[in-house]
Amino acid sequence: MSQKLDSQVPSGDISEKWTKHKFNMKLVNPANKRKHTIIVVGTGLAGASAAASLGELGYNVKAFCVHESPRRAHSVAAQGGINAAKNYKNDGDSVYRLFYDTVKGGDFRAREANVHRLAEISTSIIDQCVAQGVPFAREYGGLLSNRSFGGAQVSRTFYARGQTGQQLLIGAYQAMMRQVDRKQVELFTRREMLDLVIVEGKARGIVVRNLLSGAIESYSADSVILATGGYSNVFFLSTNAMACAVTAAWRAHKKGAFFANPCFTQIHPTCIPVAGEMQSKLTLMSESLRNDGRVWVPKTAGDKRHPSQIPDNERDYYLERVYPSFGNLAPRDIASRQAKFAVDSGRGVGPTGVAVYLDFRDAINRLGKKAISERYGNLFQMYAKITGEDPYEVPMRMFPAPHYTMGGLWVDYNLMSTVPGLFVAGEANFSDHGANRLGASALMQGLADGYFVLPYTIGNYLANTKTDKLETSHDAFKGAENAVKSEISKLMNIKGNRSVDSFHKELGRTMWEYCGMSRSAEGLKKALGDISKLREEFWTNVRVPGDASYVNPELEKACRVADFLEQGELMCQDALERNESCGGHFREEYQTPDNEAKRDDENFCHVAAWEFQGVGKKAQLHKEELKFENVKLSTRSYK
Amino acid sequence: MAGTSQKKLNLKLKVWRQKSNKDQGSFVEINAEGVSEDASFLEMLDQVNESLIKKGDDPIAFDHDCREGICGSCGFMINGNAHGPQKGTTVCQLHMRAFKDGDSIVLEPWRATAFPVIKDLMVNRxxxxxxxxxxxxxxxxxxxxxxxxxxxxxxxxxxxxxxxxxxxxxxxxxxxxxxxxxxxxxxxxxxxxxxxxxxxxxxxxxxxxxxxxxxxxxxxxxxxxxxxxxxxxxxxxxxxxxxxxxxxxxxxxxxxxxxxxxxx
Incomplete structure (x- = not known):
């Protein structure tokens, strides 16, 4: 192994690590802060909150996004809520319990110290957001309301109806726009990062394509933050927005940033099922619905009766049956797998038979339609619009879909990647969720990284690092620009017979089939061969119409799909290497007699961090051993 | 009901095509054939674009992203209505079951001095x-x-x-x-x-x-x-x-x- 992974976790008691570390980190004095420029790529929760906070501190921030406005970042679509260990409900919550639930929920594949810091920070996030004017749901007394989410037995989730992500994002966006107003943040919209520029071993800038003019532009800085989200779109059909891509992270990976646990993907249990060939994305229905909705399938395979005709004793409320203590609020990986088992056993419902019911009949009888509408009105409306069915009358039909990726660029405790000066925040990094993320924890992590971690750790990096002034006329920028230009001209000149989407869909089908909800060595090997062949065909037969010198959505997609065709391969490689089942990674060969994931702590209690060796070449594996000093390694049970 | 309908629609689109903000735009007639009623409006456009690409034509440019009505990226006029005929709905949430076989549908970008057209149905907001x-x-x-x-x-x-x-x-x-x-x-x-x-x-x-x-x-x-x-x-x-x-x-x-x- 060429490089030892040092997690930089501070010593000491878990509950004091972050406090001590904050004191030990070096500071940049106010007069020096304004001499530093920091690039933030991505303006979702992690990116916008980082840009805002760093701008407030006095750094010069350059914020980039692919969208026309930072407010369109996909964090906007998060529905259910954000966790925080406030214990406002007096139901026994604490920082330690949130820490414990998250480590356990992640099936013991996350770094303890990071998770504890996340739990500590969670309470400040809620304070910050309320101060910004985020209109969380409130009780009649004017205090904040909470609900419960999967994998927890306390109510610690703060929410704004089914639009929590939107409200938090607008809060972060407004905080960032305030810094734009003060000229601390300069905004670069409709720019896609296509390369990371490294000078003297340090991340010093990026090369982007201006999606309006087609120009290839360079920007230099003293440090680069990637907050560019996850890679669920490798499956083509996912709950992610259309522009979500691995591109920025992947390009950084190709420049030396290790990619950790790429096979840890989250398949969300409650999404509206696929309806047809032209389906372009899948819509998630918030996990919060499982607070009041009951999941079931008919007891008998092939029972095609209308749901209202199936009496209770002929229904299998399988989550309540298999997991009596967590019931319908079993964690996502488990709920998804059980839905798959139900469908595989021929008991799937709806016209395609690839769905399960999520039924609100009992909740409506208990609480009344009005109460249900207050809690989930917009979700019910969303469901009705897509399916043409009224969920107040007929149970929702649901099936799991790719939703979130726990894997991402490897970062140390300071959120710095293996490339010095390159920091990674939010879903784009791998750090806090292990092999499975609990509901309402993504928003928490994005904002924790951006508001409360990076402002400290970046300061420490800058205070300890000498960064000379760097012009974008430097050879490193010119070289990267030329590489990007030649890649684009190569894509434009293939002029083949297949659309970009047709490749993306084929890749997605392969990934879903062999690297989706369940995986096997045999299937993964087949997928590796198929992807490699598909990638070859892509580079000889893709058709990108139009020209590269103006708005060209097909070219944008082509660049992203080119990266997915490489990254999908790494996912399969990682899944093949991990000979155990844990969290969202379910290897058919490794399961208990009752089909639960069988972890192998002796051989796989580590982070698998991959180092790029070239396209089509097997990446080199580096391992970061995980130690569990606080939460005892145990078989995860929700029964 | 999703996935149940086998009905396919054939539609006549009149789409505003404009290469850039420096060019003059005009309406162009494009047929959309064999569209599923379960498809969303944007999926219908995906299908049209797929066939335009096959023919070697330039696909219709439109802004879109989340496709679940929350990011605010999509939006254009459909038969003179912003986001189409349904109340409280974005274009991406509009499904083709709102239309009938043989319908003519006029697609036009937002019109406002403060929102210059970038290309086709895309504007600068x-x-x-x-x-x-x-x-x-x-x-x-x-x-x-x-x-x-x-x-x-x-x-x-x-x-x-x-x-x-x-x-x-x-x-x-x-x-x-x-x-x-x-x-x-x-x-x-x-x-x-x-x-x-x-x-x-x-x-x-x-x-x-x-x-x-x-x-x-x-x-x-x-x-x-x-x-x-x-x-x-x-x-x-x-x-x-x-x-x-x-x-x-x-x-x-x-x-x-x-x-x-x-x-x-």
Whole structure:
């Protein structure tokens, strides 16, 4: 192994690590802060909150996004809520319990110290957001309301109806726009990062394509933050927005940033099922619905009766049956797998038979339609619009879909990647969720990284690092620009017979089939061969119409799909290497007699961090051993 | 019902095609054939684009991203209605079962001086970002916040603030207004923050600055026809505009100047 992974976790008691570390980190004095420029790529929760906070501190921030406005970042679509260990409900919550639930929920594949810091920070996030004017749901007394989410037995989730992500994002966006107003943040919209520029071993800038003019532009800085989200779109059909891509992270990976646990993907249990060939994305229905909705399938395979005709004793409320203590609020990986088992056993419902019911009949009888509408009105409306069915009358039909990726660029405790000066925040990094993320924890992590971690750790990096002034006329920028230009001209000149989407869909089908909800060595090997062949065909037969010198959505997609065709391969490689089942990674060969994931702590209690060796070449594996000093390694049970 | 309908539609699209903001645009007729009723409107356009690409033509450019009605990227006129015929719906949430076989559908970008056309159905809405950066926020630096429950907010106020904060910034209000006014968008942000106790400190300056920015972007005046609210996919109410007018009047009368350099 060429490089030892040092997690930089501070010593000491878990509950004091972050406090001590904050004191030990070096500071940049106010007069020096304004001499530093920091690039933030991505303006979702992690990116916008980082840009805002760093701008407030006095750094010069350059914020980039692919969208026309930072407010369109996909964090906007998060529905259910954000966790925080406030214990406002007096139901026994604490920082330690949130820490414990998250480590356990992640099936013991996350770094303890990071998770504890996340739990500590969670309470400040809620304070910050309320101060910004985020209109969380409130009780009649004017205090904040909470609900419960999967994998927890306390109510610690703060929410704004089914639009929590939107409200938090607008809060972060407004905080960032305030810094734009003060000229601390300069905004670069409709720019896609296509390369990371490294000078003297340090991340010093990026090369982007201006999606309006087609120009290839360079920007230099003293440090680069990637907050560019996850890679669920490798499956083509996912709950992610259309522009979500691995591109920025992947390009950084190709420049030396290790990619950790790429096979840890989250398949969300409650999404509206696929309806047809032209389906372009899948819509998630918030996990919060499982607070009041009951999941079931008919007891008998092939029972095609209308749901209202199936009496209770002929229904299998399988989550309540298999997991009596967590019931319908079993964690996502488990709920998804059980839905798959139900469908595989021929008991799937709806016209395609690839769905399960999520039924609100009992909740409506208990609480009344009005109460249900207050809690989930917009979700019910969303469901009705897509399916043409009224969920107040007929149970929702649901099936799991790719939703979130726990894997991402490897970062140390300071959120710095293996490339010095390159920091990674939010879903784009791998750090806090292990092999499975609990509901309402993504928003928490994005904002924790951006508001409360990076402002400290970046300061420490800058205070300890000498960064000379760097012009974008430097050879490193010119070289990267030329590489990007030649890649684009190569894509434009293939002029083949297949659309970009047709490749993306084929890749997605392969990934879903062999690297989706369940995986096997045999299937993964087949997928590796198929992807490699598909990638070859892509580079000889893709058709990108139009020209590269103006708005060209097909070219944008082509660049992203080119990266997915490489990254999908790494996912399969990682899944093949991990000979155990844990969290969202379910290897058919490794399961208990009752089909639960069988972890192998002796051989796989580590982070698998991959180092790029070239396209089509097997990446080199580096391992970061995980130690569990606080939460005892145990078989995860929700029964 | 999703997945049950085998019905396919054949449609005649009249699509505004415009290469760039320097070119003249025009309507072009394109047939959409064999469209599933279960497809969303944008999936129908995907299908049309797929066939245009196969023929070697330039696909229709349109903004889109989340495809679940929350990011605010998509939006264009469908038969003269912003986001199409259904109330409280964005284009991406509109499904083809709202149309009949043989229908003609006219697609046109948002029309407003402040929203120049970029290409086909794509327009530049960055004016909205500039309105927000002119005070559409509460000035609280990270780390300064008191405990979240330290400041109770009456539920009706919080609910009303939320209703205004659901604005997705799609621009349908501007496109539907005969004057291309941005009053509904601006007033939704003014209302969101003015309804909350946290927003009180800056309320005077906020409304004055945001309205001034709105005017300087070239949006038209409001004549209270209500077309904006009728077209709003988030159904933001006209009362928001009334609230902003009241805030603006009060701010104009109450404006005080801070002493420059006094400890700042």
């Amino acid at each position: 960055s004016a909205f970002d500039r309105i927000i950066s002119a005070g559409g926020f509460i000035s609280v630096d990270t780390g300064n916040a008191p405990d979240a429950n330290g400041l109770p907010v009456p539920k009706p106020d919080a609910d009303e603030a939320f209703a205004n904060a659901t604005c997705i910034g799609c621009g349908a209000c501007v496109a539907s207004c005969k004057n291309a006014s941005a009053m509904l968008f601006t007033s939704a942000k003014v209302s969101h923050l003015a309804l909350l106790p946290q927003g009180q400190v800056e309320k005077t300056e906020r409304v004055l600055r945001m309205v001034a920015q709105m005017d300087s972007e070239g949006f038209g005046s409001c004549t209270s026809t209500g077309a904006c609210s009728a077209a709003c996919p988030k159904e933001i109410k006209l009362t928001s505009i009334a609230r902003m007018n009241r805030e603006l009047l009060a701010a104009t009368l109450n404006k005080k100047e801070a002493v420059e350099g006094d400890g700042v």
